[in-house]
Each structure stands twice: as C-alpha cells, then as structure tokens.
Amino acid sequence: MSSIPIPLFFVIAMILATVVIGVIATRRSHTAADFYVAARSVGVAMNASAISGEYLSAASFMGIAGLVMKNGYDSLWYPAGYAAGYLLLLLFIAGPLRRFGAYTIPDFAQGRFDSPAFRKIAVIFVLCIGFFYTMPQMKGAGLTMGTILGWPYWVGILVVGSVITFNVSIGGMKGITIVQAFQYWAKVFAISLPLFVLMSVYGGYNTGLGAIATDSKGFARIDSMETATINGAEKAPLNTISMSAAETTVLDLEAGHSYRISKISPARKPEEGEDPIPASKMVRPLRGGDSTDDLRSLIVSNKPFDIATGVMLVCDPVEVTKGGQPVLKDGKPVKTAAKIEFEKGGPVSFTAARARKSTGRNFVATENDSIVPNSPSNGKWLNPFGPMASKWGYPLLYTYSLIIALVCGTAGLPHILVRFYTNPDGRAAKRTTLWVMVMLGAFYVFTPIWGLLGRLKMPQLYVNGGFDSAVIKLPTLLENKLLGEILSGVTSAGAFAAFMSTFSGLLVSMSGAFAHDIYGRILRPNASPKARLVAFKVAAIGVGIVSMLLGLLVETFDIATMVGWAFAIGAASYFPLLLLGSWWKGLTKYGAAAGMLIGGFLSLAAIVLNMLLDKKVVTMDLPPLVRALMEQPAIWAVPLSIIIMVVVSKATASKIPHDITLKMLRLHAPEEMGISTNYIES
Amino acid sequence: MNGKAGIFKKDREPKGMRDEVDVDPKLSASDAEALMNRVMKRQASLSLRIAAVFITILILLPLFNLFAPEIAAKSISGFPLTWLLLGVLFYPLTWILSGYFVKQSDRIEADITREETK
Numbered sequence: 001m002s003s004i005p006i007p008l009f010f011v012i013a014m015i016l017a018t019v020v021i022g023v024i025a026t027r028r029s030h031t032a033a034d035f036y037v038a039a040r041s042v043g044v045a046m047n048a049s050a051i052s053g054e055y056l057s058a059a060s061f062m063g064i065a066g067l068v069m070k071n072g073y074d075s076l077w078y079p080a081g082y083a084a085g086y087l088l089l090l091l092f093i094a095g096p097l098r099r100f101g102a103y104t105i106p107d108f109a110q111g112r113f114d115s116p117a118f119r120k121i122a123v124i125f126v127l128c129i130g131f132f133y134t135m136p137q138m139k140g141a142g143l144t145m146g147t148i149l150g151w152p153y154w155v156g157i158l159v160v161g162s163v164i165t166f167n168v169s170i171g172g173m174k175g176i177t178i179v180q181a182f183q184y185w186a187k188v189f190a191i192s193l194p195l196f197v198l199m200s201v202y203g204g205y206n207t208g209l210g211a212i213a214t215d216s217k218g219f220a221r222i223d224s225m226e227t228a229t230i231n232g233a234e235k236a237p238l239n240t241i242s243m244s245a246a247e248t249t250v251l252d253l254e255a256g257h258s259y260r261i262s263k264i265s266p267a268r269k270p271e272e273g274e275d276p277i278p279a280s281k282m283v284r285p286l287r288g289g290d291s292t293d294d295l296r297s298l299i300v301s302n303k304p305f306d307i308a309t310g311v312m313l314v315c316d317p318v319e320v321t322k323g324g325q326p327v328l329k330d331g332k333p334v335k336t337a338a339k340i341e342f343e344k345g346g347p348v349s350f351t352a353a354r355a356r357k358s359t360g361r362n363f364v365a366t367e368n369d370s371i372v373p374n375s376p377s378n379g380k381w382l383n384p385f386g387p388m389a390s391k392w393g394y395p396l397l398y399t400y401s402l403i404i405a406l407v408c409g410t411a412g413l414p415h416i417l418v419r420f421y422t423n424p425d426g427r428a429a430k431r432t433t434l435w436v437m438v439m440l441g442a443f444y445v446f447t448p449i450w451g452l453l454g455r456l457k458m459p460q461l462y463v464n465g466g467f468d469s470a471v472i473k474l475p476t477l478l479e480n481k482l483l484g485e486i487l488s489g490v491t492s493a494g495a496f497a498a499f500m501s502t503f504s505g506l507l508v509s510m511s512g513a514f515a516h517d518i519y520g521r522i523l524r525p526n527a528s529p530k531a532r533l534v535a536f537k538v539a540a541i542g543v544g545i546v547s548m549l550l551g552l553l554v555e556t557f558d559i560a561t562m563v564g565w566a567f568a569i570g571a572a573s574y575f576p577l578l579l580l581g582s583w584w585k586g587l588t589k590y591g592a593a594a595g596m597l598i599g600g601f602l603s604l605a606a607i608v609l610n611m612l613l614d615k616k617v618v619t620m621d622l623p624p625l626v627r628a629l630m631e632q633p634a635i636w637a638v639p640l641s642i643i644i645m646v647v648v649s650k651a652t653a654s655k656i657p658h659d660i661t662l663k664m665l666r667l668h669a670p671e672e673m674g675i676s677t678n679y680i681e682s
Numbered sequence: 683m684n685g686k687a688g689i690f691k692k693d694r695e696p697k698g699m700r701d702e703v704d705v706d707p708k709l710s711a712s713d714a715e716a717l718m719n720r721v722m723k724r725q726a727s728l729s730l731r732i733a734a735v736f737i738t739i740l741i742l743l744p745l746f747n748l749f750a751p752e753i754a755a756k757s758i759s760g761f762p763l764t765w766l767l768l769g770v771l772f773y774p775l776t777w778i779l780s781g782y783f784v785k786q787s788d789r790i791e792a793d794i795t796r797e798e799t800k
Contacts (some may be wrong), residue, residue: 076768087736087776091729091783097703206760213755213762382762384747399744408738434780441773448769505770583726585718661714668722670791673799 007472007480008149010489014186014496015163018068018179024165026180034341044428048435050177053184055082055436056443057133057502061187061495062559064444065469065472068451069458070558074379075451077402078442078560083437085410086630090433096582096667098315098420098429105414105574110235111497112581112587119517121593125514125573125600126414130506131550133415135560137506137550138500139530140468144495147472148488157551164500164543164546168507169537176423180393180505183497184439190494191235191446193486194475198453201478208452209382216379218461219244220351221369227254228463230345237557237614238465242267243282243337244317244371248364250286250351251340255310262304267388268320268336275321278302286363312361313340314353348463350532372459381455392628393669397635403562405634409567412574415502415509425671450474468559473496503547507540514539557611558576565607566589573600580645585660591619591649599641603633717798726792732783739775743768 003614044507045370057063062080067075094232100108109115112542138157145156167179199205212218222228231239245267253259264279279302285295287309310516317335319326326333352370380386386393392398410416423429454470457477475487515536520527527535539554554562573596580587610630612618622630629636657663745762747754753762761770 073765073768076765080768083773084736084740084776087780088733090780092735095725095787205759208760209765210757210760213757213760296755382765383746383751384764396744396748400741403740404742427788427791429783434777434784438777441777445770445773541714583722613782661711661718662717664722665714668718668725669798670795672791672795 004484005148007489007492008227008254010486010493010649011042011144011496012491015500017182017186018497018500019167020161021179021182022038023038023170026533032679034649043434044176044423044435045286045587046181047419047422047428048125048432048439049181049184050422050441051180051416051436052430052443053180053182053187053417053497053501054505055416055502056184056187057438057563058137058495058499059181059560059563060447061191061498062140062471063136063142063558064447064565065450065454065471066469067388067558067560068079068448068469069454070347070451070465070467071450073384073454074375074386074388074399075560076448077399078564079405079447081403081406081567082410083440083444084439085277085407086437088407090430090437092256093417093578093582094420094433095426095427097578099351099426099671100670101421105417105578106513108581109577109592112522112657112663113592115589118522118589118593119521121597123513124516125365125569126517126599127414127510128515129414129566129570129573130510131547132569133413133553133558133563134506134547134613134661135550136562137503137558137565138547139554139557139559139562140495140499140554142551143468144472144492144499146493147469153555154552155546158170160499161454161503161544161551162494163505164503165541167500168511168544169540172173180501184500186497188443189441190490190497191450193564194452194490195446195489197447197478197483198474200447202453202457205449205452208456208552211456212452213376215450216382218376218378219246219371220375220378220381220455220462220502222430222459222463223369224351224365225348226287226460227347227349228257231346232260233343235464235556236616238344240339240341241373241463241508242339243373245317245335245337246371248314248316248353248363249370249373250353250365251313251315252306252349252351253311254347257310257346258344259342259346260304261307261309261340262343263341264299264302265339265341266318266320266336266340268334270320273322274327275324276609277318277320277336279338282315282318282336283340284316286312286314304342315340334420337605345464353494358612362491370463372462374465375455375459375462392624392631394625394628396626399631401635404451404638405568405571407566408571408575408634408638409564409569411578412572413567414513414569414570414574415505417469417574417578418503418509427671442551448622465556469610507543511536511545513541568603568607568634568637571634572603573597576638576641580642584646584649585664586649586653586656587645588649588655590652590655591645591647595641595643595645598636598644602640603637606630606633606637616623656677721794721798724794725787728783728786728790732779736776736779 026592036061064075064079067078072312097108100111101519105126106119106122110119115425138161141160142156145151145159147248148154152623175457178610202208203211230241243251264278264283266282270276278300280300281298285292285299287295291313292498295305295307295311298645315338320334320336327333350370350372352368354366376387385399389395420429420432423432446527450471454467458470458474458539473492476484479486515532519535519539520532533540576599577592577596581592605632609618610627613620613627743764755764756763758766
C-alpha cells in the first residue's frame with residue numbers, strides 16, 4: 001500500500017471538481033435573483049438532477065447503509081420514505097408553491113397571510129431544521145476523513161466545512177445548481193459501481209438475503225482472527241458491548257493495552273420480581289488459561305476496574321430466574337449474558353467457546369466464528385418489527401410515526417422547497433418532481449445492499465457502532481487491494497459529494513434566511529442589492545462556523561436517524577403550513593403560526609430531550625411509550641399542528657386576508673390564465 | 683396572457699415586492715370566488731385520488747407484515763416478499779403514481795385554461 005491513501009486522490013478530485021465547476025458557473029452570477037433562485041431559468045433535467053443532488057445527503061449515501069446493517073428491514077422505511085415524500089410534495093405543494101413565486105418559504109408565509117410578523121416565525125424554522133440537518137452532514141465529513149486518512153473527527157469537519165462555506169459564499173445558488181447536478185451523477189455512479197464489483201465477488205442481493213433467511217435462528221459471526229476496537233466513555237453510548245445469550249463467547253483483551261470497565265450488567269433488562277444476576281456469574285476472567293483471582297474479586301465487587309495486562313473474559317449465557325425458578329418463554333428457559341460498559345476501550349477479538357461447566361473456570365474453543373456482540377439475530381434483522389421498531393415495545397406505532405415523519409417531512413424541508421422556485425412555471429415544477437423521484441429511486445434501491453454486505457462481511461462494525469462507515473470500508477475487503485482502494489476512493493468521493501451538496505444547499509437557504517429575510521426585510525428594508533449580497537456572504541460564513549461546531553457534538557448518533565429528526569420537525573411545522581396554506585382559504589396567520597410553533601417546537605423539544613437521555617446527559621425514568629413517542633414524534637405532532645391550525649383559524653376567521661380568493665387563484669390557476677405572477681419580480 | 687382575454691390586468695407595478703394581486707375591476711368578487719372554487723376543485727380531486735391510493739399502501743404494508751408474517755417472509759428467488767416490496771418495488775410504484783398525476787394534471791390544466799378564458 002502506498003504511503004498516501006488512494007481514496008484521498010478521489011476525494012481531492014471531487015473537491016476540485018466542485019470548486020472549479022462552482023467558479024466557472026458563477027462568472028455570470030451577479031444579481032440577487034441569480035443568487036437566490038438561479039434567475040428562475042433552470043431547465044427540468046438540470047433542475048431535477050440538482051434537486052436530487054442536493055437531497056442525497058450523507059444520510060442517504062452513508063447513513064442508510066449503516067442503519068440497514070444495524071437494524072435490518074425496518075430501516076428500509078428510511079430510503080422508501082425519503083423518496084416517497086416527493087409524491088406528497090408533487091400532489092399538493094410543488095405546483096402551487098412555484099406559482100406563488102416567492103424566493104423563500106418565509107416569503108410565502110408573509111405573502112399568503114399579509115403578515116410580516118409571520119416571516120420571522122418562518123425564518124426560525126428555516127434555521128432550526130437547517131441546523132438539525134447540517135449536524136449529520138458534518139458527522140459524515142468527520143467520519144469519512146477519519147476512515148480514509150485517520151484524521152481526528154474534528155479535522156475532517158473543519159476542512160470539509162471550510163471548503164463548502166467558501167464555495168457557497170462566492171457563488172450562491174447559481175453556482176451550486178450546476179455543481180449539485182454534477183454531484184447527483186457522481187453519487188449514483190459511486191453508490192452503484194463498487195457494489196456491482198462487490199456483488200460479483202460476494203454474491204448478489206438475493207443470494208445474501210436468501211442465506212440469512214434460510215438460517216433465521218443464526219447470527220452475524222466474526223472471525224476470531226479479526227480485531228475490533230471497543231470505544232471508551234468519550235463515545236457513549238457506543239461504549240458498551242452486549243454479549244450473545246446463545247453461546248459462550250470469549251472476549252480477548254490484548255496485552256499491551258490498558259482498558260477500564262465501568263459496569264457489567266445483564267444485557268436483557270430484568271423484569272419485575274426476577275432475581276438479580278451477579279456480574280461474576282456472567283463474566284469469568286482468565287489469564288494464560290488460569291483464573292485470575294484478583295480480577296475475579298474486582299468483578300464480584302462490580303465497581304469500575306482497570307485491566308492493564310492482556311486478559312480473556314469468558315462470557316457465559318446465564319439463565320434468568322425468579323425466586324430461584326427458571327423463567328420460561330415458550331417452554332424454554334430465558335437466558336441473558338453480560339453487557340459490558342467500557343470507560344477506556346481498545347482492541348479486542350472474540351472466540352466462540354463451549355463452557356466447561358465441570359470446573360467453571362475454563363473453556364474449550366470451538367471451530368465456529370463467534371457471534372458478534374450487539375448484533376440482532378438473522379430472523380430479527382430480516383423481518384419487520386426488529387430491533388429498531390421494537391426498541392420501546394411499540395413496533396407498529398413506531399413504524400407509522402417514522403413513515404409520517406419521512407413522507408410529510410420531505411415536503412417541509414426549506415432547502416428543498418426553495419429549489420422549486422428555480423422552475424420556470426408550475427407545470428415545469430411538477431415535471432421536475434417526477435424526474436426527481438425517478439432519480440432518487442434509482443439511487444436508493446442500491447443503499448440497502450450495502451447494509452446487507454456490511455452485515456455479512458464486516459461484522460466488526462457491530463462492536464463499536466461504526467455502521468456509517470460501511471460504505472467507505474467495504475470495498476477494502478477485496479482480495480485485489482489496489483482495486484479495493486480505488487473503489488473505496490470512489491465511495492469516499494461519493495460521500496464527499498453527498499455532504500458537500502446538501503451542506504451547500506442548507507448554507508444557501510440558511511444564509512438566505514439571514515440575508516434576505518432577517519437583514520433585507522426586517523433589519524434594513526432599504527439595503528442596496530450590493531449590501532444584501534455582502535450580508536449573504538457574511539451570513540454564509542457565520543452559518544458555516546456554527547454548523548461545524550454543532551457537528552462536533554453528534555459523533556455517536558446515527559446519521560440517518562438524525563436526518564429523520566430534521567424531517568420530523570419539518571413535518572410538524574412547514575408541511576401543515578404549506579398544505580393548508582395552499583388548499584384551505586380559511587387558514588389565518590394566527591392559526592398557521594400557532595400550529596407551526598406548537599407542533600414544531602414540541603417535536604423539537606421531544607427529539608432534543610430524547611437525544612440527551614440517550615447520551616445520559618439527562619436521566620429520567622419515562623415509560624417506554626413516552627420514549628417511543630419522543631423518538632418518533634410525527635404521529636402526534638403532525639395531527640396536533642394541523643388541528644391547532646384549523647381550530648385557531650376558525651376562531652380568528654375575521655383575519656382571513658381580504659384578497660384570499662385571488663391569492664388562491666394565483667396558487668392554483670394555470671399560468672396561461674394570466675393570474676400567476678411572481679410574488680417578487682426580478 | 684399572450685393576447686388571450688385574461689380577466690386580470692397585467693402587472694404594471696414597479697419592481698419589488700407585491701403583497702396584493704391586482705384584479706380587473708370588471709370581475710366581481712363572487713365571480714372570482716366561483717372561479718377559484720372551480721379551479722381548485724378540479725386540481726384537488728386528482729391529487730386526493732392519487733394520495734388516497736398511496737396512503738392506503740403506506741397503511742397496509744405494516745399491517746400486512748404484522749398479521750401475515752409467513753406470507754411476508756415468503757421467499758421470491760431469495761428475497762423475502764416484504765423486503766422485495768419495500769426495498770425494490772416501492773420505487774417504481776411511486777414513479778407510476780407520479781407519472782399518472784403529471785399526465786392527468788397537464789390535461790386538467792389545459793381544460794381549465796380553455797374553458798375559463800373563452
């Protein structure tokens with residue numbers, strides 16, 4: 001292997017292509033309209049590529065593969081929902097929104113309700129959703145650079161964030177339309193081509209799924225020669241490993257490294273009345289084949305302890321008892337095994353073993369690869385209502401809530417919606433949406449295959465929760481190391497295109513919110529176009545810096561899950577506003593504002609609190625139903641928002657704008673009738 | 683516009699933001715409202731019909747998984763049926779629905795324009 005990793009060349013080529021295309025495209029980008037909506041002159045094919053390019057974020061490129069690997073079937077809802085959201089957008093929002101002809105969603109909010117105050121509320125949500133969406137992009141950047149170059153997480157964020165911020169602040173929207181169109185095609189190529197090579201070696205989509213289906217009681221297994229790295233407390237909650245209750249596994253902590261174990265508890269949450277299981281019953285320490293009494297007494301005490309020299313921990317399945325009697329399920333005794341929490345982690349390997357019960361102190365290694373910790377069984381992975389949906393015990397509720405968030409949330413993403421104004425007319429906006437769906441589907445259909453290959457070929461990712469890096473790492477497994485490096489370079493460049501394009505779009509819409517809505521409309525309505533352009537550039541740099549800082553906080557969260565949360569907030573705020581605002585003339589500014597604020601902020605609060613509980617920053621004992629509804633708030637927040645809008649609007653019916661008939665005509669009448677004129681003329 | 687007898691006068695306002703739409707004074711409020719209702723009704727009925735199909739599918743698939751797990755897990759050349767549905771066939775399905783919508787929507791809009799601007 002060369003000293004400079006091959007993937008780096010691909011990444012640099014991608015960054016250069018982005019900057020160069022951006023610079024060339026912006027030579028002609030001078031006016032405010034160029035900056036915000038690319039002068040409303042973008043053709044259908046170009047615009048559809050650009051919307052798809054902007055939309056396919058790190059969550060799509062890296063996150064879905066990771067989530068499918070981690071959770072299996074349930075995660076398929078993510079790509080399906082990401083793509084299907086455009087159908088609702090097409091049916092109800094794309095045409096009217098374009099016909100109304102404003103620059104940004106806050107413009108729509110103000111124009112539809114004749115209320116400058118409403119603009120401020122709308123701007124708040126542009127920023128809320130935007131920042132939520134940038135966090136996972138930043139994680140993608142930090143993770144990719146860390147994986148291919150070994151850079152610390154923050155360096156990747158700093159470098160990538162700066163490049164994109166620079167590009168946006170010089171070019172605005174005109175530049176990135178062409179850049180994003182290019183990046184769509186780069187991403188489709190990067191997600192599919194390496195996959196064809198991998199499938200030709202490791203078997204196709206159906207072969208892999210078939211193998212898992214025929215062994216539904218089986219597990220993902222890891223070779224005993226394979227080393228995985230356990231995280232320490234700095235990456236909580238990804239610093240625990242839950243051992244399998246199906247067989248004895250020997251955890252080999254290597255000599256020459258120091259570890260600190262902070263807690264050993266049963267992996268299965270004990271139910272009311274069950275006997276406590278002492279740590280020493282689940283974990284037996286061995287050194288050089290002999291029991292180590294000093295370590296044993298430390299485990300018995302179950303206080304945090306250090307391991308300075310190499311040791312093997314024999315982790316046995318233990319029967320759960322209640323009053324001394326085994327607990328049965330379907331006639332079989334229920335078993336559990338140790339969940340070990342590391343304060344200081346390090347390299348480990350795993351050996352499958354048969355416990356030698358007679359002595360209780362030794363084990364016999366078996367020929368099998370061992371079950372990898374933290375992985376669901378084949379059956380749970382392959383079938384619906386697996387570990388993700390069943391996490392809190394309400395799988396159907398969780399699934400529906402996730403579907404609502406994804407499907408409604410797409411229509412509530414400000415950085416995507418602003419793109420519809422770049423269509424020449426409402427009809428083109430609809431046609432563009434259709435092509436976006438085709439392009440997105442052609443991309444998303446590949447993403448779960450990466451997750452499948454990850455489960456089959458890279459089980460060590462289960463140990464430390466590094467699922468999001470599967471797309472980057474999988475190609476390096478190939479026998480032909482050079483080919484592996486090249487293909488890993490291709491996926492790395494694709495990942496770069498993903499977070500660059502999405503982050504650019506977010507930067508434009510958030511900087512636009514600051515420069516156009518806050519500066520240009522609220523602070524200095526009389527500012528010259530030149531001053532507004534300067535404001536845009538300053539805002540872009542500011543937003544870029546804040547995004548990078550936020551990105552540092554989210555290393556341990558799944559990329560696709562975080563994006564799902566941005567969707568949930570959009571679903572409960574913008575989606576009801578746009579849906580009712582376009583189709584119900586009775587909607588008043590008070591109704592719309594109340595619904596948006598309450599629905600949006602309650603989901604935001606639920607999601608943030610849930611994140612803090614996950615990170616154990618906050619500890620609170622909440623019923624599982626409440627936790628499920630906090631993790632996936634759309635099922636209550638979207639209806640709540642709509643109901644509040646309707647009720648408050650009815651109560652304030654006198655505030656319906658007097659020219660509402662004409663506004664509605666402008667939203668819905670075909671352009672040929674001469675009613676739709678752009679809200680802002682350029 | 684293009685020579686067609688539009689009911690709304692052409693925009694002659696100076697450049698900048700416009701909060702209100704100009705209306706031809708000859709068009710009475712009740713006429714405008716009737717026109718709005720006709721236009722919106724035709725646009726909405728198409729959208730609602732397709733949305734109903736789509737939402738039904740979204741509601742039924744999890745229920746199918748819950749109540750008929752054996753059928754959902756049936757192997758179709760390696761793919762479990764429900765994986766094939768959600769992971770592969772779902773996408774072309776959304777293409778068909780949106781393609782149908784765009785086609786019908788174009789037709790409806792041409793009809794509206796022809797009938798309302800006679």
